[in-house]
Structures are given as C-alpha cells and as structure tokens.
Amino acid sequence: MRVLVVASDRLGNPSPLTARAVTAGTQLGRVDLLVAGTRSQEKAEAGCCLHGVEAVLQVTHGPHFPPSTENLAQIIAGLAQDYRWIVTVHDTFGADVMGRVGGLLETSPITQVNGILDSGTVTRPVQAGQAVARVVMQKFPSLLTVRPTAFAPAAKTENLAPVRYLALPEGVLSGEHHGFYPSLSQRPDLNQAAIIVAGGQGLESARSFETVAVLADLLGGAVGATRGAVDAGLAPPDLQIGQTGRVVAPDLYIGLGISGAIQHLAGIKDSGMIVAINHDPGAPLHAVADFSLVADLFTAASRLGEIMMARKNK
Amino acid sequence: MRVLVAIKEVGDPAVPVHVGNGEKTLNREGVAGVINPFDEIALEEAVRLREQGIAGEVVVVAFGPQSWEGSLRTALAMGADRAILIVSSLGCEPLEVAKGLSACAKDEACNLLLLGRQGVDQDWGTTGPMTAGILGWPQATFVSKITVTRGFVDVVREVDGGRHHLRLSLPAVISVDLGLNTPRYASLPNIMKARGQSIAMRRPPEPSAPSWDIVSHAPPPVRSSGRRVASVEELVEQLDRAGVLP
Ligand SMILES: Cc1cc2nc3c(=O)[nH]c(=O)nc-3n(C[C@H](O)[C@H](O)[C@H](O)COP(=O)(O)OP(=O)(O)OC[C@H]3O[C@@H](n4cnc5c(N)ncnc54)[C@H](O)[C@@H]3O)c2cc1C
Ligand SMILES: Nc1ncnc2c1ncn2[C@@H]1O[C@H](COP(=O)(O)O)[C@@H](O)[C@H]1O
Numbered sequence: 001m002r003v004l005v006v007a008s009d010r011l012g013n014p015s016p017l018t019a020r021a022v023t024a025g026t027q028l029g030r031v032d033l034l035v036a037g038t039r040s041q042e043k044a045e046a047g048c049c050l051h052g053v054e055a056v057l058q059v060t061h062g063p064h065f066p067p068s069t070e071n072l073a074q075i076i077a078g079l080a081q082d083y084r085w086i087v088t089v090h091d092t093f094g095a096d097v098m099g100r101v102g103g104l105l106e107t108s109p110i111t112q113v114n115g116i117l118d119s120g121t122v123t124r125p126v127q128a129g130q131a132v133a134r135v136v137m138q139k140f141p142s143l144l145t146v147r148p149t150a151f152a153p154a155a156k157t158e159n160l161a162p163v164r165y166l167a168l169p170e171g172v173l174s175g176e177h178h179g180f181y182p183s184l185s186q187r188p189d190l191n192q193a194a195i196i197v198a199g200g201q202g203l204e205s206a207r208s209f210e211t212v213a214v215l216a217d218l219l220g221g222a223v224g225a226t227r228g229a230v231d232a233g234l235a236p237p238d239l240q241i242g243q244t245g246r247v248v249a250p251d252l253y254i255g256l257g258i259s260g261a262i263q264h265l266a267g268i269k270d271s272g273m274i275v276a277i278n279h280d281p282g283a284p285l286h287a288v289a290d291f292s293l294v295a296d297l298f299t300a301a302s303r304l305g306e307i308m309m310a311r312k313n314k
Numbered sequence: 315m316r317v318l319v320a321i322k323e324v325g326d327p328a329v330p331v332h333v334g335n336g337e338k339t340l341n342r343e344g345v346a347g348v349i350n351p352f353d354e355i356a357l358e359e360a361v362r363l364r365e366q367g368i369a370g371e372v373v374v375v376a377f378g379p380q381s382w383e384g385s386l387r388t389a390l391a392m393g394a395d396r397a398i399l400i401v402s403s404l405g406c407e408p409l410e411v412a413k414g415l416s417a418c419a420k421d422e423a424c425n426l427l428l429l430g431r432q433g434v435d436q437d438w439g440t441t442g443p444m445t446a447g448i449l450g451w452p453q454a455t456f457v458s459k460i461t462v463t464r465g466f467v468d469v470v471r472e473v474d475g476g477r478h479h480l481r482l483s484l485p486a487v488i489s490v491d492l493g494l495n496t497p498r499y500a501s502l503p504n505i506m507k508a509r510g511q512s513i514a515m516r517r518p519p520e521p522s523a524p525s526w527d528i529v530s531h532a533p534p535p536v537r538s539s540g541r542r543v544a545s546v547e548e549l550v551e552q553l554d555r556a557g558v559l560p
Contacts, residue, residue: 183476275553
C-alpha cells in the first residue's frame, strides 16, 4: 500500500528534513514524494535520489506563486484517495499544511509521531514528554506528521525515481506571500547541527550569553536557549529549545546554566549525549545528563574554550 | 470587526504527570485547570485590537465540559466581551473541536479567529489549520505579529530558519506564537465582575467517525543516568572517548 510523503519547504528551499519523512514513510509502505513551491525543480532533484522514493510528483507553477498552504492542502486532499497514509515532517511547514489537509478530509492528523510500531500503530509524546501515547489509526488515509529527530535521513541511491507533473488547482482562496526573511545567524541550524551549546538564565545578561555563542563557534555547533533565557531577553525566540520551541537531537548537547525543567527536557531527550554544566548539584539537568559537571559555567566554558582553541591551532 | 478567540483549558503544566503502564487516559484529577498559555496570548491580542479601535467585539469560545466555565470567566476578566461554551465531554479529538469552532465562527459572523499554536497538554497543534480548512478561510500559523488594515491582515510567521511575511484577506484564521505579546493579568475588580456575567451554552455538532484511538500511555524511556566529572579536562577526555568532539 502506498504512502504520500510531502516534501518539506524551508524558506522556499528544499529542506534536508524531507529525507527523514521518507524514512518514516518507508516504514509504512511504498513512497511517492510530492514536491511543490519555489525551487520545486531542485526539490524534485533532491527527492528522486532518496532511497525508497518510487515516484516524485512535482507541482508545476500556476497562477499563484509560490503556492500557498491553502493551495497545497487542496492538492494533497485531491490526491488522498490513492494513498493509505500521508506523511510530512513535523516542522513549521508540515504542521501548517497537514492541519489544513485534516480539515479538508475531516480527519485529525496524528502529529509529532516519534515511533512507528506497525502500519496502523504509532507513538507520540504527550504532556511535555512525560508520557508516550500509543495511537491506532482508524480512518484512512491516515495523516501523520513525524518528528525529524526520531527518524534517520533516507540514504541516497543511484536509481532515480521518475518525476510526474501536476498542475496547481485554480481559484483557491489564499494568503499573499510577502517573502521569507532568513535568520541572520551564520551558525548551523538547530535542526541540523551535530553539536548544540544551549544557555539558560544562568547566563544573566545578553552580553554574557555571548559565552554560549563563542563556545558553539569553537565547537562548530549551533546555539540554543531555554524559554527562561528567551523571556529574559538573553536570546532570540527562534533559538528556544523545548516543548514550545524546537525539538532537537544533536550528537552532543551541552547545557550551560540550565536547570532542566520538564518542558526544556522535552526538546532534548533524544540527543546522543547530554552534558550539564551547572553549579547547583540539585539541578534536574544533571539527573538526565550523560556527563555532569558541577561548576560555575563561566569558568568551565572558558576552560573548555581554551582547550578547543588549543586543538584548533595545533 | 468581531474577533473570536478559542480557549482550551489544560491541566496546570507546572504539576508533574504520573503515568503508569498501559493507562488509556492520563489521570489528571485534582490538577487545577488553567487557560492554555498560547490562548492567553491570542486573547491579549484580541483585546489590544479592541483597545486600538480595530476590533468592535471580542468573543471567547471553548469546546469542553461544563467545568471549563471557570477558564471562560478568567477570559472575561482578562477583557473578553462575551463567552460561549460548546458543551462536550473532555478530550474530544481535534476534528470535533474544529467542527464546533468553525460552526461558531460562522454563527458569530466573526472576521478573525485566533487560536494558540498548540495546546500544551497534547501538543496536537492542529486545531487552527483544521478549522481554517473546514471554513475555507485563509490561514497563518506560528504568528508573532499581526497588523490589521482595511479588509486584510498582515502577519509575521516564526518559521524554521527565519520569518515569513504574509497578507491574508479577512475573514481569516490565525494561530499565535509566544513572541506576539505578553498577556496581562486580570484585575481583582474585573474578576469580581466576570463572576456575574452569563456564559452562552451551545450544543456541539454531530460527532464524526473517530480518526484514531489512543489505546494506552506509557512512561517515556528513561535516559540511564550518567556520571559526574570532576573537571573540564575529565569532561573533554570522556567526550573524546565517545568521539563527539571535533
Ligand atoms: C507551558 C510551558 C511551556 C514551556 N516551554 C518551554 C520550552 O519550550 N523550553 C524551555 O526551555 N522552557 C519552557 N518552559 C519554561 C520551563 O518550565 C522553565 O521555566 C525554563 O526552562 C527555565 O529556564 P532556565 O533553565 O534557563 O532557568 P532556571 O530554571 O532559572 O535555571 C537557571 C540555572 O542556572 C544555574 N546557574 C545560575 N548561575 C550559574 C553559574 N554562574 N554557573 C552555573 N550554573 C548557574 C542555576 O543553578 C539554575 O539551575 C515552559 C513552561 C511552561 C509552563
Ligand atoms: N477544546 C477546545 N476548545 C477551544 N479551543 C481549543 C480546544 N482545543 C484546541 N483549541 C484551540 O486550538 C489551539 C491548538 O490546540 P491543539 O490543536 O489541541 O494543540 C489551542 O491553543 C486553542 O486555541
């Protein structure tokens, strides 16, 4: 049985997270990949070489460009009868479009899926990750958004999947696109980074938050923050990690001056390795860390920075 | 212009959840109910629009059990003009809620429907776009800035990697993100006043066939607790051994 995976869009560009949705799709059935939006040619090229993709459906440009969520949802709903599952990544693109598809098809999507047990049963975290719900599908096609942190990217293959073209439907009421404005940071993305250095309210001031950035740069990593740090104005909102921010799973996460509230842990639990640096031995982050250092964060971060710097210069 | 704000009550997120193995529903009995934090932000925005003379009336609606009246009264105390409760059982699936909200949006002839980007209990995050799909209205999710001009609303969306600027024609559905505003507290006189206000009770639409069944809950896998390191040098040694440092 067939799965329609909808390729993700990141600021009008192909998203590397698409390869993760393809992996989830192949755990359910035979995958077709739908690509749309700006640079759909590039998206099709990136998608047709992913292992498991049997066909790419590329939406050609219509009167609305780039096609809006409203248009895209209409296209997906129109294809729905041919599929038993429709899958996207649970990023800001996938959550936006899949919800609308759910309204059109009168099916509640199962969002934030972090495990596929069999072709009709999945798991998802609830209550800030304090419980995991097991959900059995009852309406088909079933709509799923999958957590990118829970699925490895599909490998590339030499066998290119064929591309079919679809026209955009006309006359769908939609928003008028006024442009994407990428974040100015030159650092790796939270979704992609192998290393994340995150800072909490222990950093005290936006200036001392630079400590986090300096260390991240020395490690070639991304910068993250707690909600506490964001609310205190130490870091911009798009760096917030946790239940109500980004969910991340780097190989290495280093938390500086972070207490480890449940809502923050909800966003880092799937990391390969967690390091806690906090002067309070009772901070809950220590309890989930692979390595915990009870120390003043400024002293520890500068020592760690020195060591990394010395290595670089070697 | 009439703004409708969807309010969900959630168990106080500060109270830890205890889950046994295999429970069909999570027992949150005795945990105080609060307005979902994102919905407070949505309501605050609606009240500000009225204060600026852009919105004429702010109506709040909840789709839930009778016991949610308290949260609607809090919403009235925070500045809503009227409150509607679509009386239903607890924990209905988002499709039921979206159907109820869309019917209410039409009955009330609202021009703008505001919701939260996610309920912090279940983290579905789907009710806003589902309702927009049912209504056939344009939508914007993860919104951190709203500017209403004649017949249109310009929004800034917080999307992965940056921001998305979008113009929607009204009526429209918007789900809000944290950066939009900081909600006010209800003042004591307003809380007292809200006690006496009446809440309109409505019946939910006919239920649909279920999309899925939540069969059980389990505790999350525990991360095996790690080890204390005594110094940065020891930390680096361990991380090198694991091969995670550049
Ligand atoms: C519905 C809801 C959703 C939420 N969503 C999120 C979310 O997505 N992400 C999130 O992060 N939070 C979220 N929160 C907030 C969360 O509950 C915590 O309040 C927040 O994570 C705390 O941030 P913090 O660790 O930076 O601050 P604190 O809890 O204040 O911790 C600061 C830590 O720094 C340590 N420290 C201070 N100075 C030093 C020093 N010099 N050296 C070493 N250590 C030092 C202290 O010992 C302390 O442990 C949410 C809350 C709610 C209610
Ligand atoms: N039962 C409900 N009653 C009213 N509004 C709701 C209800 N459930 C969800 N919502 C709205 O939809 C938003 C997203 O919730 P959810 O889709 O459950 O994550 C919430 O922030 C509310 O604004």
